[in-house]
Amino acid sequence: MTDPGDFYDIEELLDARERAVLHEVRATLRREVTPVINHYWTRAEFPHEIIPILRGLGIAGLPYPGTGRATGRPLLDGLVFAEIAAVDPSIATFHGVHSGLAMGSIHLCGSAEQQERWLPAMANLDLIGAFGLTEPEVGSGVAGGLTTSARRDGDTWILNGRKTWIGNATFADLVIIWARDEADGQVKGFVVEKDMPGFSTRKLEDKIALRVVQNAEITLTDVAVPEANRLTRANSFKDTAAVLRLTRAGVAWMAVGCARGAFEHALAYAKEREQFGRPIAGFQLVQDLLVRMIGNITASAALCSQLARMQESGTSADEHSALAKAFCTVRMRETVGYARELMGGNGILLEHHVGRFVADAEAIYSYEGTREMNTLIVGRAITGHSAFV
Template identity: 40%
Template structure:
């Protein structure tokens, strides 16, 4: 037989569940300062800043201030929703960094080292924002190196201000590293070209205004590049769902079904895969600086966390096993800095080989994964919360295998 509550029980129940003061979770479960308030930079132990010119140092601090102020407070929310933080685009545009090393056309003409520093400072706070700029910048560089003067005048100024967004399309479902084996085709027709094929893992593709697509010329079997505008008939870009890595970064699948491209939108300087290898070489150096930036942020976060979080009556930083891990992380960051800096100098002098770029990226990434793993250990249970950066950074690191 069912029992009914008395009036007193109902009164007590309502009082308990509806009138009890709201619980302040931050007070009930004290943890440490979250990454939304980004920690000060303590990872430059060997005073790497001394290797930079005054202009490069000033740019570094300007970018750092911007991303700590405008990106850090919102990155966890957007990461959880797997959405891109469009409100920060004007902030990044105002930094005048999107044009990278390009000179003229409203671009800053940065040194390769300055370009790398920008990449790292963005990645220190959020790798998705760094990747957004990296992909956009690579597309701009392709236009500046291989586009006609008319194309440069038409596209670069707007792209430099981030008034329009760009996307580079090389990778295909069946061809990643073997980019020379791509299947997307370009057929010559009156007044232009018809492109058919598929691309995959294209960063920015779901919202890009301009896409640079590589395709095999069916008449010559050469690799050509084409500028395709958003909403072109036959162009379809779809977000790759369930991405646990660069969740804010919108990677997409791009389907090209008889997309017509006018003659004036083919890049005249690209006639083989070797023609775009220069862009890929520089991109590889910049990609090496993303793990450098990521590990800077992870170390900075762990350094602050260990001083704030107490166990057994003392800060976690007081225990030697934690100190040993933190020192290993710091040593890794310093070594990664120096190898990345050397790659920049070789690249600036025109002496960098593809092997040097590949070795640097491979080794830096290896040390980056090790550093983030140590950070995960140091944060214990909080290491899996995106609020404390390390878990999110660790998933970003998986991209750079």
């Protein structure tokens, strides 16, 4: 078997061009990122030198036409997310925030002129994007409790409020800010540029997960945003939710990749580590852990692959992305725990990598909708009754 991490050969669903893209991503990131990522994870710093490497791969905005780069099906985009996460979940999160949330907002909610203005430069990583939705006092209840305000003044919008846990925000060129219009009470989207007066960021320190991701608290104090920067097709939270539907599928793929990365390091360790005169890979209890891991990964990848088919056909709904995110992140959390268990005490040493996946899995488990919130979305769909408060 050439790739035990893809036990059911899901990669074969891609065509030859798509497989070439995936293989280039895999080889490049394992060569360029794996040797250095622990250094940055320990120091909670972002490796800006990899941005030209990602630019060369041409994977930002894969599903979106009009970027000036080749497009890709949802399945390719998802498998790319998984490949990045299998190397490092923080880099996958950077990619997800930029390519999924920020570019996705402009693709789904921007006018043709706005798409032409920003998407090609973002696809080339000449402009880095971030996504500002969560607030210090509002997480899961953001749909009805968003407090950041937008007030129109002629051809300008005045934004006030705070956002938190905003990935990429410390160095992003563009931040999609979701704010409530004081006139009609609806949530609208705005592209805020980093040099606009009144816009400031403060890096969140001392995280135990996704330490490479530069999360920040954003403060908006009378930020004047031109009407040309208001996303013209974002007129209510339903439009925000459309972006989240798209990106939750990406997070599910990232969970697959995170689990797979931990599994691959654990498998390599089991083949090399000897006890009682032979590799521990030959012990029954070790094989039991490895099979539990690959079962979780395979089930999750198969679910995500079917979701990608539904996305391509236009038949996916909120509940489909929600189930994928909830299921895959639970299985991911279990899998990285098995990987750490297999490695014993060595599993907590960064040099063996698995400890990084264990820590980072905690963040992936929570963001883009907690398990509980996604469960309620699916529960509403299958029962016809809403259990939301």
